Amino acid sequence: MRASSNHHGYIFPMTDQYAVIGNPIEHSKSPLIHAAFARQTGQDMHYGRLLGDLEEFEADVDEFVDGGGKGLNVTVPFKERAFRYADTLSDRARAAGAVNTLTFGDGGVHGDNTDGVGLVRDLTCNQMFRIEGANVLLLGAGGAVRGVLRPLLGERPGKLVIANRTADKALSLAAAAGHVAVMGCGLDELGGRRFDLIINGTAAGLAAKVPEIPDDCLADGGWTYDMLYANEPTAFVQWGLSHGAARALDGLGMLVEQAAESFRLWRGVMPDTAAVITSLRAG
Numbered sequence: 166m167r168a169s170s171n172h173h174g175y176i177f178p179m180t181d182q183y184a185v186i187g188n189p190i191e192h193s194k195s196p197l198i199h200a201a202f203a204r205q206t207g208q209d210m211h212y213g214r215l216l217g218d219l220e221e222f223e224a225d226v227d228e229f230v231d232g233g234g235k236g237l238n239v240t241v242p243f244k245e246r247a248f249r250y251a252d253t254l255s256d257r258a259r260a261a262g263a264v265n266t267l268t269f270g271d272g273g274v275h276g277d278n279t280d281g282v283g284l285v286r287d288l289t290c291n292q293m294f295r296i297e298g299a300n301v302l303l304l305g306a307g308g309a310v311r312g313v314l315r316p317l318l319g320e321r322p323g324k325l326v327i328a329n330r331t332a333d334k335a336l337s338l339a340a341a342a343g344h345v346a347v348m349g350c351g352l353d354e355l356g357g358r359r360f361d362l363i364i365n366g367t368a369a370g371l372a373a374k375v376p377e378i379p380d381d382c383l384a385d386g387g388w389t390y391d392m393l394y395a396n397e398p399t400a401f402v403q404w405g406l407s408h409g410a411a412r413a414l415d416g417l418g419m420l421v422e423q424a425a426e427s428f429r430l431w432r433g434v435m436p437d438t439a440a441v442i443t444s445l446r447a448g
């Protein structure tokens with residue numbers, strides 16, 4: 166714990182500082198989530214919001230560290246730059262090629278990625294979906310998909326198809342995964358296939374669009390999961406509901422779970438996520 170002395174010379178501890186950095190950042194729910202975790206677990210910390218400069222991201226992080234900051238969550242579009250900024254990396258960050266959690270300590274800057282474990286915990290622990298043996302379709306081949314690929318494979322799906330508008334990117338991601346259950350293809354090559362779970366990791370939803378996939382690619386009783394979260398049902402949640410999904414989930418649970426894993430890394434205590442998900446859902 167850092168300490169400061171006041172003009173009487175008394176030493177008093179300073180509240181540990183954390184923040185989320187991104188651009189844009191004003192709508193981030195992370196400060197709300199971490200404040201709830203801190204209250205719940207009695208941790209003395211403050212978690213703010215930083216608008217990162219698109220040119221000067223590294224300088225912004227330097228400044229936060231120089232001011233005594235303990236950790237940062239990193240969001241769009243800086244996850245790859247945070248990966249390069251870190252001195253040391255977790256295996257899952259290395260596999261993702263992206264960092265969403267930076268920890269500043271005596272040993273330097275450590276980079277981790279909690280997105281994948283956040284998705285997997287939401288699906289398996291909160292929603293009780295059994296990934297093991299399931300036929301899973303993962304849409305997209307950008308940073309969001311790279312972040313969750315390895316943790317998903319760790320749950321041993323029967324098959325995992327990565328499909329992307331630009332087929333090449335899906336093919337190279339699948340090849341890099343080097344796993345018998347994984348294959349890559351273009352969105353236009355999905356005809357005739359059925360999936361138990363379709364996860365949307367594309368950026369299409371940001372423009373209120375859905376990736377162009379066949380109407381009949383969801384198996385009977387299949388689920389859909391949008392990694393995106395918004396206050397209103399996202400375009401892909403609506404796609405799931407109108408295509409017979411047994412459950413059409415959005416990314417709120419993933420958002421809270423990835424935050425919880427970051428909180429655990431920083432504070433050494435795992436918060437209760439269910440209460441926070443419920444209160445955010447209630448608005």
Ligand code: ATR
Pocket residue numbers: 304305306307308309310329330331334366367368369374375376377
């Ligand atoms: P992120 O880091 O959020 O994943 P990204 O790396 O820019 O962002 O990747 C965006 C992903 O969304 C890509 O897979 C992109 O497909 P392309 O590789 O073909 O560009 C996908 N995407 C974006 N808009 C889309 C749309 N309207 N339909 C389908 N896929 C879309």
